[in-house]
Amino acid sequence: MPTETCSTSSSGFSGSMGYTTMKTPSLNKGLGFTYSERDALGLRGLLPPAKLTLEDQVELTMQELRRKSSALDKYVFLQSLQDVNSTLYYAVLSRHTYECMPFVYTPVVGEACQKFSQLYRHTPQGLYLSIDDRGKLRSILDNWPVQDIRAIVFTDGERILGLGDQGIDGMGIPVGKLALYTACAGVHPSHCLPVALDVGTNTQDKLDDPFYIGLKRRRLTGREYDAFVAEFIEAAVDKYGKSVMLQFEDFGNSNAFRLLHHWQEKVCCFNDDIQGTAAVALAGVLGSTALTGTAVEDHRFLFFGAGEAGAGIAELIAYAIHVETGKPVEECRKQVFMLDSKGLVCKSRLHELQHHKINFAHDTEHVADLLSAVKTLKPTALVGVSTLPKSFNQAVIEEMSANNERPIIFALSNPTSKAECTPEEAYRWSNGAAVFASGSPFEPVTFNGKTYVPGQGNNAYIFPGVGLAAVACGATRITDLDMYIAAKALAEAVPKDRLDASCVYPHLRDIRDVSLKVAVAIAANKYATGQASVLPKPVDLEAHIRSVMYEPSY
Numbered sequence: 327m328p329t330e331t332c333s334t335s336s337s338g339f340s341g342s343m344g345y346t347t348m349k350t351p352s353l354n355k356g357l358g359f360t361y362s363e364r365d366a367l368g369l370r371g372l373l374p375p376a377k378l379t380l381e382d383q384v385e386l387t388m389q390e391l392r393r394k395s396s397a398l399d400k401y402v403f404l405q406s407l408q409d410v411n412s413t414l415y416y417a418v419l420s421r422h423t424y425e426c427m428p429f430v431y432t433p434v435v436g437e438a439c440q441k442f443s444q445l446y447r448h449t450p451q452g453l454y455l456s457i458d459d460r461g462k463l464r465s466i467l468d469n470w471p472v473q474d475i476r477a478i479v480f481t482d483g484e485r486i487l488g489l490g491d492q493g494i495d496g497m498g499i500p501v502g503k504l505a506l507y508t509a510c511a512g513v514h515p516s517h518c519l520p521v522a523l524d525v526g527t528n529t530q531d532k533l534d535d536p537f538y539i540g541l542k543r544r545r546l547t548g549r550e551y552d553a554f555v556a557e558f559i560e561a562a563v564d565k566y567g568k569s570v571m572l573q574f575e576d577f578g579n580s581n582a583f584r585l586l587h588h589w590q591e592k593v594c595c596f597n598d599d600i601q602g603t604a605a606v607a608l609a610g611v612l613g614s615t616a617l618t619g620t621a622v623e624d625h626r627f628l629f630f631g632a633g634e635a636g637a638g639i640a641e642l643i644a645y646a647i648h649v650e651t652g653k654p655v656e657e658c659r660k661q662v663f664m665l666d667s668k669g670l671v672c673k674s675r676l677h678e679l680q681h682h683k684i685n686f687a688h689d690t691e692h693v694a695d696l697l698s699a700v701k702t703l704k705p706t707a708l709v710g711v712s713t714l715p716k717s718f719n720q721a722v723i724e725e726m727s728a729n730n731e732r733p734i735i736f737a738l739s740n741p742t743s744k745a746e747c748t749p750e751e752a753y754r755w756s757n758g759a760a761v762f763a764s765g766s767p768f769e770p771v772t773f774n775g776k777t778y779v780p781g782q783g784n785n786a787y788i789f790p791g792v793g794l795a796a797v798a799c800g801a802t803r804i805t806d807l808d809m810y811i812a813a814k815a816l817a818e819a820v821p822k823d824r825l826d827a828s829c830v831y832p833h834l835r836d837i838r839d840v841s842l843k844v845a846v847a848i849a850a851n852k853y854a855t856g857q858a859s860v861l862p863k864p865v866d867l868e869a870h871i872r873s874v875m876y877e878p879s880y
């Protein structure tokens with residue numbers, strides 16, 4: 327093949343085909359180019375003589391990653407790799423998911439978002455759409471180099487993990503989530519688009535920061551805000567089609583519930599913090615039955631935190647109890663209690679409660695604090711989604727243990743600095759009895775000679791599989807039933823050795839298989855409910871989904 331050259335620009339730059347290939351992350355193989363490719367593409371001279379396999383490159387990359395001393399350096403290193411050789415980046419992530427995930431996702435992505443403006447890398451990672459672009463969003467979508475987008479994760483940056491309003495710096499979250507779509511479920515990276523909606527920020531430090539990269543104004547609210555989100559969603563559906571999957575991520579709860587209720591019947595979308603988290607937490611509860619002997623319908627749940635995650639999990643648990651027992655959902659909700667920043671959610675507070683809490687405002691006496699609630703209500707399961715670190719203190723966990731042989735203690739707040747307790751604390755204060763999970767990863771703990779593996783109760787076990795299902799069958803809607811089905815599939819995928827270590831989630835090394843199982847279960851439901859647009863239904867659904875999974879290779 328002859329070597330092509332592009333025309334010479336005013337800078338004197340003339341990019342040869344080989345050079346352009348090496349500068350295109352999805353095409354670049356670095357030393358992985360074969361000698362015949364080097365000849366054919368005009369790469370001679372642009373590379374030293376050595377040749378490496380992808381596996382060699384993965385190994386070298388891991389060695390370099392391990393040499394970096396700070397977590398943030400590891401984050402930057404991996405992001406930079408994505409900018410130069412995306413096949414290698416995804417090969418590293420999918421072969422070393424357990425080791426790498428903390429550096430592209432929680433907890434380190436939290437710090438990266440806080441410093442995103444300083445770390446800005448001068449290359450497009452996704453689309454930044456600001457309210458100054460109103461009226462032009464549809465044409466701006468054309469600026470993204472790939473036209474066939476199937477999955478979008480988008481945020482307005484208002485509630486980034488438990489770290490509050492990060493404005494446009496929240497872009498790190500859609501980028502990290504979509505990296506997991508590919509690494510954990512094999513969604514092709516070219517079909518994924520991260521989006522940051524810049525509607526301003528109310529974080530004064532950002533507004534005062536001369537180097538903040540977003541709009542320097544306070545957040546847009548009300549009708550204008552809704553209209554901006556609507557313009558984006560309608561532009562995306564217009565350009566990419568009705569089965570483009572839109573994942574709401576880390577919106578503040580004053581918008582998240584309203585947006586979800588408005589859009590979930592109209593387009594293919596879901597809110598990961600409400601629905602994905604619900605599925606992963608329900609899966610943990612279902613999986614815990616093997617350890618506690620208690621079925622979901624026999625639990626009494628107490629949530630510390632009654633926001634998106636809390637209300638989402640609570641509603642799905644009530645739905646699961648309804649399915650298991652046939653009791654009306656309203657009855658099932660009576661087994662679920664919640665505390666927010668003002669204490670127990672109960673009837674006497676009805677006048678002040680946000681809408682998403684009302685279903686759980688029971689006729690119970692108000693108590694102001696968590697320990698009193700544990701003493702009065704005697705829950706069998708305690709779920710932390712409060713962003714309040716260390717709130718599951720010794721007294722709380724001892725009280726849970728006094729009332730239960732095997733208390734469920736899920737400390738799901740992210741990042742690590744916001745966890746309600748550490749696994750070490752949960753095991754020590756419960757004398758090894760706690761069935762524990764955390765939102766961010768923790769290392770195994772040895773206590774009294776036994777090793778316990780804290781499961782990562784994170785929606786990362788769910789959303790990649792949801793995305794894979796949606797892409798593979800062309801889903802036109804994502805529903806709460808899908809989340810229930812996903813939870814069941816995840817709970818069934820927990821192997822015995824994990825349960826033996828008190829862990830209710832599968833190995834991360836098996837995440838692609840787990841995501842496939844989740845995807846098959848959801849896709850089957852999409853076909854059963856007429857919400858699939860890839861027709862006719864494949865005879866072997868699993869084989870079909872497997873066939874669309876991206877495997878990084880040269």
Ligand SMILES: NC(=O)C1=CN([C@@H]2O[C@H](COP(=O)(O)OP(=O)(O)OC[C@H]3O[C@@H](n4cnc5c(N)ncnc54)[C@H](OP(=O)(O)O)[C@@H]3O)[C@@H](O)[C@H]2O)C=CC1
Pocket residue numbers: 485486487488489578579598599600603606630631632633634635636665666667668669710711712713714738739740741744764765766783784785786
């Ligand atoms: N593990 C996982 O997969 C996921 C974890 N999360 C994590 O869960 C946490 C909460 O997220 P989300 O629900 O979306 O956030 P929200 O802001 O929607 O809700 C936070 C809730 O915590 C309550 N809260 C805050 N401070 C206190 C306090 N001092 N005492 C008692 N309650 C308090 C708030 O009370 P009030 O209502 O009165 O303001 C609110 O109900 C975050 O850290 C997030 O990272 C979220 C999604 C997924």
Ligand SMILES: CC(=O)C(=O)O
Pocket residue numbers: 432486487488576598599739740765784785786
């Ligand atoms: C995991 C996640 O989605 C969150 O903490 O917001």
Ligand SMILES: [Mg+2]
Pocket residue numbers: 487575576598599
């Ligand atoms: Mg989130």
